[in-house]
Amino acid sequence: MKCPRTHTTLKKVSVGKVPVYYSEACGGVLLENNTLSHFENPQDKRGNDLANHLSQFHCELVSKNKRIRCPKCPDIVMLQRFYSPLHAVEIDECPGCGAIWLDTGELEKIQSLMLNEKERALLRCELMKQHERIEIKGMPHKHDNWDRRSDKIDAFFDLASYISNSW
Ligand SMILES: [Zn+2]
Structure with a gap:
């Protein structure tokens, strides 16, 4: 699968047995259907590990708001929608397979907005x-x-x- 921002090949890694696909070129990450819930809590080790791992590839994206295609379903343009209780982070979600793409820094943002x-x-x-x-x-x-x-x-x-x- 290719990174929807940089078109480089996504790397696969298992974080606490959950497979995720990330881009070394931009620090973005693809989470399959419903797996974001495993990573959104910063107190959860998996969330912490993934955010730390991605932070090494952090980069400033020029076209973060451009619509992207799902890496798993190349014919489908992902939908942009707000995530988190306060609707402060905009994520890309595939209407076909439910995968979620988080651009660099977005996982940290979601984690920091998790409410106690x-x-x-x-x-x-x-x-x-x-x-x-x-x-x-x-x-x-x-x-x-x-x-x-x-x-x-x-x-x-x-x-x-x-x-x-x-x-
Ligand atoms: Zn898809």
Whole structure:
């Protein structure tokens, strides 16, 4: 497989038995479907090892935002989407095979944004407050009939119980 940025051959390495493919030319890495979750936590040894390994190949990319093709499925252009709870890192994901390409430095960014338990609880509180503001402020609108209002209240409490169940 070729590096989608530099077109050099990707090297394969196993990190804690999970195979990853990285580019020595740019420090980017290809993670197969669902394997990013093994590396996103900096307290996890695998995450730490992979970030350290990639950091030796770190380089400044000029065209990081250019759309790239999936190294595994050369006909498919990868989609760009935000990753991490705070939506701060944009990653490339293949809609065909689910592989994720991380450019140089992006794994560290994802790791540094991993929230601890307390931060997660605060974020949940913040989200609840936002929903409360949107739903309840919208209610006294004069064109709203009562049925629609009670739908909104139900929807809000459904959401609230969903969030607290997934705590
Ligand atoms: Zn693919």
